[in-house]
Amino acid sequence: MKKKFLYSDKVKEHFINPKNFLTDKDVAKWNKEADGIGEAGSPACGDVMKVWIKVKDNKIVECRWQTYGCASAIASTSAMSEMVKGMTLDEAEKLTPKEISEKLGGLPQIKVHCSVLGNDALKTAIKNYKEKQK
Amino acid sequence: MEKRIYLDHAATTYLDEEVLNEMISVLKNIPGNPSSLHSTGLEAKETLDAAREKVAKIINAKSSEILFMSGGTESDNFALKGFMDDKKGKHIITTLIEHPAVYNSCKYLESKGFKITYLLPNKEGIVSAADVEKAITRKTVLVSVMYANNETGAINPIKEISEVCKKNKITFHTDACQAGLLNLDVEELGADMMTLNAGKIYGPKGVGMLYLKQGTKITPLIHGGGQEFGLRNGTENVAGYVGFAKALELIQANREKESARLRKLSNNLLKGLMEIEGVDLNGPVDSNNRLPKTIDVSFKKVEGESLMLLLNEKGIEVSTGSACSSKSLKPSRILMASGCGEEEAHGSVRFSLGKRTTEKDIDYTIKTVKVCVEKLRKISPL
Numbered sequence: 001m002k003k004k005f006l007y008s009d010k011v012k013e014h015f016i017n018p019k020n021f022l023t024d025k026d027v028a029k030w031n032k033e034a035d036g037i038g039e040a041g042s043p044a045c046g047d048v049m050k051v052w053i054k055v056k057d058n059k060i061v062e063c064r065w066q067t068y069g070c071a072s073a074i075a076s077t078s079a080m081s082e083m084v085k086g087m088t089l090d091e092a093e094k095l096t097p098k099e100i101s102e103k104l105g106g107l108p109q110i111k112v113h114c115s116v117l118g119n120d121a122l123k124t125a126i127k128n129y130k131e132k133q134k
Numbered sequence: 135m136e137k138r139i140y141l142d143h144a145a146t147t148y149l150d151e152e153v154l155n156e157m158i159s160v161l162k163n164i165p166g167n168p169s170s171l172h173s174t175g176l177e178a179k180e181t182l183d184a185a186r187e188k189v190a191k192i193i194n195a196k197s198s199e200i201l202f203m204s205g206g207t208e209s210d211n212f213a214l215k216g217f218m219d220d221k222k223g224k225h226i227i228t229t230l231i232e233h234p235a236v237y238n239s240c241k242y243l244e245s246k247g248f249k250i251t252y253l254l255p256n257k258e259g260i261v262s263a264a265d266v267e268k269a270i271t272r273k274t275v276l277v278s279v280m281y282a283n284n285e286t287g288a289i290n291p292i293k294e295i296s297e298v299c300k301k302n303k304i305t306f307h308t309d310a311c312q313a314g315l316l317n318l319d320v321e322e323l324g325a326d327m328m329t330l331n332a333g334k335i336y337g338p339k340g341v342g343m344l345y346l347k348q349g350t351k352i353t354p355l356i357h358g359g360g361q362e363f364g365l366r367n368g369t370e371n372v373a374g375y376v377g378f379a380k381a382l383e384l385i386q387a388n389r390e391k392e393s394a395r396l397r398k399l400s401n402n403l404l405k406g407l408m409e410i411e412g413v414d415l416n417g418p419v420d421s422n423n424r425l426p427k428t429i430d431v432s433f434k435k436v437e438g439e440s441l442m443l444l445l446n447e448k449g450i451e452v453s454t455g456s457a458c459s460s461k462s463l464k465p466s467r468i469l470m471a472s473g474c475g476e477e478e479a480h481g482s483v484r485f486s487l488g489k490r491t492t493e494k495d496i497d498y499t500i501k502t503v504k505v506c507v508e509k510l511r512k513i514s515p516l
Contacts, residue, residue, distance in 0.1 A: 003136055006443060015440070016447060021513045043516060046437055046457050046465070046480040050515040066515035070439040070458035074513065110463060 007071060008105035014075035019082055022052060022064040030064060035132070038124025040117045047073045047114065049121040053084075055129055060084050060092055065121070072107050072114040079103045080118045089126055095119060137449040139495045143334070143427055143488035144284050144312060145453055150336035150489075153380045157338065160373040168370050169359060182372050185379040192386050193328070194319040195345055201362045202375045205342040206311040206331035210235035212344050212366065213307040213327045216352035217276055218243055225249040225273040229261050230471035231283050236309055237467070240278075249273065258418040259288035259472035263295045270302050277306050281313040281323075285455055285468045285484055286417030287428025289316070296324030305350060311342075312425060314385045315393045326350045330382070332374070336489065337381030341374040396426035396487050399496050403485060404429050406500030410507055416455075416474050416482055427487045430455070430469070432478040433507050435516040441483055444506040450499055455482040 005012045022030055031037065034052040041047040047069035054062040063081040067074045080100050084092045097115040101107045107115060140148075149157075166178035183197070190197045203209055214236060218226065228240050230252045244250045251269045255261045261279050277299050282289045292308055299306035307327035310318060314335035320328055327350060331342035346352060346365075358367025385392075401421055407413055412434030418424045433441060438454030445452055455466030457480060465479035474482065485499070 001136065001138075003138075003446065003449070005446070015443065018513055023512060039515070043480075044476040046476075048515055066513055068435060068514040068516045069437050070456070071443045072458075073437075074440060110461070111458075 007075070007107070007111075010079070010103070010105040011072060011075040011107070014078035014104065015071040018074055018078040020062075020064055020078065021081075022066050026064075027066075034064075036125040036127075036129030038121045038126070038128055040120035040124060041069070043068065046070070047117050049073065049077050049118050051077070051081075051118075051121040051125045053122075053125045053129065055089065059086060059088050061086075063122070065118075067118070069117075070111075070114065072104075072111040073117065075104055076100050076107070076115040077118040077121070080115075080122060084122065089129070092122065093126055095122070139450045139491075139499060141450060141452050141485045141487060141491065141495075141499065144287075144484065144486035146333045146339060147336045147488055149338060149377075150381060150384055152384060153337055153377045156380045157373045157377040160376045164372055168372065169361065178372055182370055182375060185372075185375045188379040189343065189382055192318065192382050193330075193345060194321050196348065198363065199346055199348055201344045201346055201366050202370065202378070203342055203344060203362070203366045204340055204371075205333065206233070206309065206329050207235040207342075208366075209329040209331070209342045209344040210309055211239050212352055212355055213329060214239035214243060214276070214278060216355050216365070217305065217307070217327070217350070218248060219353035221248075221275050223247065223249075223273065224275040225251070225271050226276045226278065227251045227253065227266055227269045227274055228278045229253045229255060229280070231255050231259060231261070231286075231288070231468045232278065232280055233284055233309055233311065236278055236280070253279075255288065255472055257473035258423065259283055259286040259416070259468075260418060260423060261290045261295070263291055263298050266295050267298045267302075270298075270304065274302070274304050277304055279306075279308060281308045281310040281316065282425050283417070283468060283472075284312050285428075285466060286430050286472050287312070287425035287486075288417050288472070289313075289423055289425060292323050292325070299326075300324060312428075314382070315389045315396070315426060318386065320345055320347070332378035332381050335381045335385045338374050338377045341371060341378045343378065392489070393426045396491070397421060399487055399491055399493065400426060400429050400485075402493070403487075403496045403500065404431070406496070407431055407503060410504055414478060416469055416472060416478070428484065429486075430482060430484040432474065432481045433483065434478075434481060435514050436481045436507055436510045438480060438482050440510050441481075441503075441506055444509065445502065448502045448506065450502055453484045453486075455484065456480045
């Protein structure tokens with residue numbers, strides 16, 4: 001009997017082999033070098049996402065992340081980090097949780113908030129970048 | 135076949151081969167309705183009576199005190215709603231660690247105007263008889279406290295609690311669905327009602343029973359043709375009840391030996407898991423106060439559903455009290471009541487062992503959990 005997985009194949013792929021996550025040893029470096037940093041969620045709620053972005057010519061050139069949370073939360077941040085790479089800040093700001101969820105082949109209704117949180121962390125990072133530019 | 139290590143026996147168990155064979159034999163050879171008066175019907179009635187007699191003997195009850203039904207949930211519903219039906223305005227004492235079948239039956243009764251006290255267990259998840267006694271009012275008619283908890287494995291002092299009830303002339307119900315390997319002698323336990331189900335003791339799913347002590351009155355919740363002493367009506371699931379009786383016989387006959395074996399395995403598992411940094415046991419520290427099959431732990435900085443799903447990929451099947459895995463998105467009520475903080479409950483994983491669990495399985499599990507926890511901590515910002 002083959003193993004089954006609770007969510008879509010895409011969620012599984014991003015959950016088992018997450019893309020672009022930041023290892024602890026690189027955190028100090030990225031805290032210094034990132035152009036914007038954002039965080040969302042709380043440990044008591046069971047989800048915390050942190051996002052680091054690098055911006056060049058108004059475009060996101062790199063997006064790194066760390067997530068504490070369920071499989072959908074991890075997969076959402078991982079998928080998002082791939083989606084925003086190369087986007088202009090305007091495009092990234094317009095990214096919706098629904099688009100992240102669709103990229104993952106759909107999330108169960110009860111898991112949609114996981115994609116919302118990842119998106120929130122990204123928006124906070126962009127805001128952080130913009131504030132630094134002032 | 136891919137490797138699978140099933141460590142979720144508290145959720146349900148596979149069917150024992152001997153049980154299956156008895157059930158197949160009944161399904162093939164006993165087609166009758168036990169209410170029919172011809173030979174085919176009488177054969178079915180005899181088969182049903184024999185199953186009832188067998189169960190009664192094992193738990194030291196009378197045949198007329200065994201009500202077969204569709205599982206633990208139905209049995210709990212009968213014990214709570216069936217018993218309270220004619221007791222308007224009266225009071226029930228139960229706990230915050232009950233199975234949803236009891237807990238939600240109590241919530242329903244509360245909405246109908248009954249008064250309910252939900253007792254908090256101690257920090258190890260154990261309910262105290264003294265707390266039960268303190269909660270008694272002039273209106274208390276029923277106490278319902280589970281024998282052993284499905285998440286932490288905490289074993290409650292059922293004899294002490296039943297003595298308190300007896301002294302105060304209050305009816306006592308216990309949900310014993312997790313307690314298949316414990317002493318189920320209803321006289322020794324002092325229970326007036328006891329819930330058991332088959333699907334957790336290597337019997338069929340969808341089968342259970344309520345022990346109803348002679349003289350204890352309940353109102354039927356399922357009306358019909360007079361089956362199960364007119365209390366739980368509907369044509370009997372003869373093969374299922376035969377399977378249940380066999381399963382109960384097998385688990386109780388071997389309970390001391392199997393308990394010792396599982397105790398050793400679960401203690402080894404706990405010891406191995408505690409070697410990982412940031413791990414807390416949820417439930418009694420003294421293994422004598424815990425079910426031999428159950429170990430519930432919380433991993434700091436790890437979310438339980440993630441860990442559970444990673445383990446599933448490695449062939450290890452467990453469950454979690456994390457909010458993310460629940461339909462309500464709330465962390466386990468039982469763990470929260472048993473001294474667990476919200477963050478700890480999110481990181482909780484239950485390992486429940488069974489008949490086929492081997493030492494090798496436990497070694498592989500410890501090793502694999504270490505790898506998976508490390509992987510998740512690596513991508514966690516906490």
